[in-house]
Amino acid sequence: MRYSGAMKKKTTSRQNRLLLVLLIAVLPLLIAASWDFSKSSIPTSEIMGGGPPRDGIPALTSPKFVPAAGVRFVRDEEQVLGVILNGVAKAYPTRILSWHELVNDYYLDLPVLVSW
Amino acid sequence: MYSRLIKNKERFFGVSGLLYRSNVLMYDRASESLWSQIKGEAVTGKLTGTRLEVLPSRLTTWGKWRKLHPESLILSTDTGYTRDYTKDPYLDYYARQSGFWSFFKLGPGEKEKELVVGIELDGQARAYPLELLRQQGEIRETFGGIELRxxxxxxxxxxxxxxxxGSKVSHMLAYWFVWKGIHPQTGRYK
Incomplete structure (x- = not known):
């Protein structure tokens, strides 16, 4: 019994290792298959999955804003990204930005991308 | 921050989930080209080589900002997504010294996750440690034959x-190792 148990364990660990090696080998192919790499300016073999899938971190596309006066959910010492453009001033608390990384926003008619 | 106008057409961007030398790669939904977030340049796909116009933004605190701009708006936590906005998910990342991989050896006194002011002039890159600039208030130097302040x-x-x-040079704030990842030949002010 003990002997066969050890055998089983050995096989499983070998299978796991094989799976891991396969995954490492196949992952770049999967990435290359889902994006257009026919043109590029960087070695695409160095493009790696960062963990979350495409849009796993959801970029914001219709962000809502509130006036600064009376805001209570942000403390004065907290970090924000501040922007003043076309006469409009906006602040983006970085702890909110971290959950979305990108905000597709507008300053009057100018479309902008806030990236964090 | 960037303009989303490319050849007078508005583009929308998403997070690809991919990284290139510690650089987040974003993508535009229309062409699905991948863009380096730090460089603001498409690095794969139809738009390869296209650059986004950099727009000014500043990293500051809410207290300082609202005093300067009492009329300011602030991004609401009502985003349509359920997230714990009381916590920054990258707190551990900020504190940790190493990324997944190290692409270069740090020089003496350099830290991977120190913020640098990165500029590019005529295809040449240069980085200025933000902490040094904070302390000195001003740095003057000639870079690529151009007098900079x-x-x-x-x-x-x-x-x-x-x-x-008096004309402005656009700049980016980035972690040193991220800037160096996308600009391996970058110089660094000492």
Missing amino acids: LRFDSATDSLQVIRAD
């Missing part, structure tokens, strides 16, 4: 890079 005002956290004629 970097100014940091700690009362307002405003940061400017200007040429001798």
Whole structure:
């Protein structure tokens, strides 16, 4: 019994290792298959999955804003990204930005991308 | 921050989930080209080589910002997504010294996750440690034959890079190892 148990364990660990090696080998192919790499300016073999899938971190596309006066959910010492453009001033608390990384926003008619 | 106008057409961007040398790669939904977030340049796909126009933004605190701009708006936590906005998910990442991989050896006194002011002139890259600029308030140097002045005002956290004629040079704030990842040949001010 003990002997066969050890055998089983050995096989499983070998299978796991094989799976891991396969995954490492196949992952770049999967990435290359889902994006257009026919043109590029960087070695695409160095493009790696960062963990979350495409849009796993959801970029914001219709962000809502509130006036600064009376805001209570942000403390004065907290970090924000501040922007003043076309006469409009906006602040983006970085702890909110971290959950979305990108905000597709507008300053009057100018479309902008806030990236964090 | 960037303009989303490319050849007068508006583009929308998403997070690809991919990284290139510690650089987040974003993508535009229309062409699905991948873009380096730090460089603001498409690195794969139809738009390869296209650059986004950099727009000014500053990293500051809410207290300083609302005093300067009492009429300011602030991004709401009502985003349509359920997230714990009381916590920054990258707190551990900020504190940790190493990324997944190290692409270069740090020089003496350098830290991977120190913020640098990165500029590019005529395809040449240069980085200025933000902490050094904060302490000195001003850095003057000639880079690529151009006289540059970097100014940091700690009362307002405003940061400017200007040429001798007063014209502005666009800059990015980035972690040193991220900047170096996308600009391996970058110089660094000491």
